[in-house]
Amino acid sequence: MNYENPHQLELAIIGQVLNDSAALQIPEIRALKPEHLRHHSGVWSAILDIAAAGGDPSLTALASHVGRVGWPTYIGVADLPSLTAYSAPLRELPAAAQVILGAYRRDRAMHAGGDLQRSLADPEADHLAAITGAQASLTELIGLAPRDSTRSIADNVGPALERLLNPRAYxxxxxxxxxxxxxxxxxxxxxxxxxxxxxxxxxxxxxxxxxxxxxxxxxxxxxxxxxxxxxxxxxxxxxxxxxxxxxxxxxxxxxxxxxxxxxxxxxxxxxxxxxxxxxxxxxxxxxxxxxxxxxxxxxxxxxxxxxxxxxxxxxxxxxxxxxxxxxxxxxxxxxxxxxxxxxxxxxxxxxxxxxxxxxxxxxxxxxxxxxxxxxxxxxxxxxxxxxxxxxxxxxxxxxxxxxxxxxxxxxxxxxxxxxxxxxxxxxxxxxxx
Structure with missing residues (x-):
């Protein structure tokens, strides 16, 4: 799988989900929102809608979404099989999702930086509002960053102590x-x-x-x-x-x-x-x-x-x-x-x-x-x-x-x-x- 090609990565995730809906149980895949997929946001939105309604995402289920608001105009019913042209082993999907999120964060950060630069260059613009807006956008992106798993060894000792004191209960x-x-x-x-x-x-x-x-x-x-x-x-x-x-x-x-x-x-x-x-x-x-x-x-x-x-x-x-x-x-x-x-x-x-x-x-x-x-x-x-x-x-x-x-x-x-x-x-x- 080419991790330098976001278009192919998106298709690999979509193809695997259509082949096996168990891929949607991967936390990193569940975290992907339509706006995170630059090339196939409409298709991903339809897949999430089908899953949310209790359905099994498949090419047949997607066919009913062709032509709806948000669906890409360049994909017709006859083009649906192309969505399964790529797939990836389940174990590689978390890494693929992180690459897609990384590309989304980078684009959003560059966009926020460009907006701020243009506002600061305009003497009549509200510079404080521009800085605040950029700060809000960047703070939102931090929430999409990979989770920091580092913590102090002193955090939450209670459960460990309880397991030692009452081993039969565990x-x-x-x-x-x-x-x-x-x-x-x-x-x-x-x-x-x-x-x-x-x-x-x-x-x-x-x-x-x-x-x-x-x-x-x-x-x-x-x-x-x-x-x-x-x-x-x-x-x-x-x-x-x-x-x-x-x-x-x-x-x-x-x-x-x-x-x-x-x-x-x-x-x-x-x-x-x-x-x-x-x-x-x-x-x-x-x-x-x-x-x-x-x-x-x-x-x-x-x-x-x-x-x-x-x-x-x-x-x-x-x-x-x-x-x-x-x-x-x-x-x-x-x-x-x-x-x-x-x-x-x-x-x-x-x-x-x-x-x-x-x-x-x-x-x-x-x-x-x-x-x-x-x-x-x-x-x-x-x-x-x-x-x-x-x-x-x-x-x-x-x-x-x-x-x-x-x-x-x-x-x-x-x-x-x-x-x-x-x-x-x-x-x-x-x-x-």
Whole structure:
């Protein structure tokens, strides 16, 4: 995208909004007013009117605005497709909006300065009024400048103190496993959390269980969870949930007993309680995932985002990173943390695989160096948890048990959490068998 061409930048923003209205949820885009767009103010005004009326901005919706007051005369119905000739990745739109605002501020400031200069050159003009007018114009422009995020460390200490004195009141979204909640304090807003394991260790199973725990909720109530199922199909996810709720173990070479079948049928209605709180999506591109998160968060606030898994996400990484898988994964993680976790204020759980090095180790217990092709994940993640099932390597070693190894916890201790595990019942749990 050419950041030196305001005309192209405006079209890139308009094109992306018409392709995906989630772009309007970006604060920098929402802040753009029609007068800020020098070349397409009438089109932008129509888009904002459509959105304000609860509509979805599209070429079809714009067609009804052609010819109205304020609409550019050089754009007819046949010309509307040209508005989508340019588009930009969602992550680049905030910067594009700032460039457009910068150009608007510069033009307005030069105009105000020119008016003041002409007034001061006129001996009969009211110089004080001219200076006051210029001052008012420039003060207005200061309000459009990028927000100054600098503040004193002494400002507003109360909330930080309250979190220390009453930590239970600030627990995040529950994991559904008490010992894990005790270590992490739940999934905290704005954090990137890595869940990693070797293939077939139970990673996807646990990701689904975490989404279910969030949707079921705890004493604080349910949290709206959006899960990207890049590893398994939604149908597979549904089968696992049914078995987990009914307590039925699945063997692919036998049909369930009559009693098991009835228990499974009885749980079908229980799915209705998940309808508003558990969403699934099979989008696999980085921009598509971000767009889906913003769109759903605009409909109703999200409480948790889960992505299973990192290696299945496709992304247009910068050229300097594109040939290095480690850097690509790091780029994906950084972008998800910035554009989803931080911008929306929701916790993100990202599943990742471990390298084969852990298999060669005598005790097979993973550590942070085993994050596969993704050393940058360690520095970007707020928490890192590994799944370790001894019976994965030796069927006679502690069968039916697993450990959740918390190896990084930015705001707390690291600890091993012992749990029961059944791959046939699709469940990790801590209560008695």
């Amino acid at each position: 627990r995040g979204v529950t994991t559904g496993i008490p010992g894990w909640d005790s270590v992490l304090g739940g999934w905290k807003p704005g954090t990137l959390n890595i869940l990693a394991a070797r293939p077939s260790m139970g990673k996807s199973l646990l990701m689904g269980q975490l989404a279910q725990a969030a949707a079921q909720g705890d004493a604080k109530g349910p949290a709206r969870a959006l899960m990207f199922t890049l590893e398994d199909s939604p149908e597979t996810l549904q089968m696992r949930v049914l078995c987990r709720m009914a307590g039925v173990a699945i063997d692919h070479d036998r049909e369930p007993t009559r009693e098991e079948a009835q228990r499974l049928r009885n749980k079908e209605e229980a799915f209705e309680r998940f309808r508003p709180y558990w969403l699934v999506d099979e989008e696999h591109t980085l921009d598509g995932i971000i767009s889906a998160c913003w769109r759903q968060h605009a409909i109703a606030p999200l409480g948790l985002v889960l992505i299973d898994q990192l290696s299945h996400i496709s992304a247009d990484a910068p050229r300097t990173r594109a040939d290095n898988r480690n850097q690509v994964y790091g780029y994906i993680a950084k972008t998800l943390k910035r554009e989803v976790a931080k911008r929306l204020g929701v916790p993100v759980i990202l599943a990742s695989q471990l390298s084969r090095d852990v298999v060669r180790r005598a005790d097979n217990r993973p550590d942070l160096t085993d994050l596969r092709d993704s050393g940058e994940l360690e520095q970007d993640a707020d928490t890192v948890t590994f799944i370790h099932r001894p019976e994965y390597y030796d069927k006679n070693d502690s069968p039916g048990t697993a450990e959740l190894l918390v190896r990084k916890n930015r705001n707390g201790a690291t600890k091993d959490v012992t749990v029961w595990a059944s791959m046939r019942k699709f469940k990790f749990w801590q209560d008695a068998l």
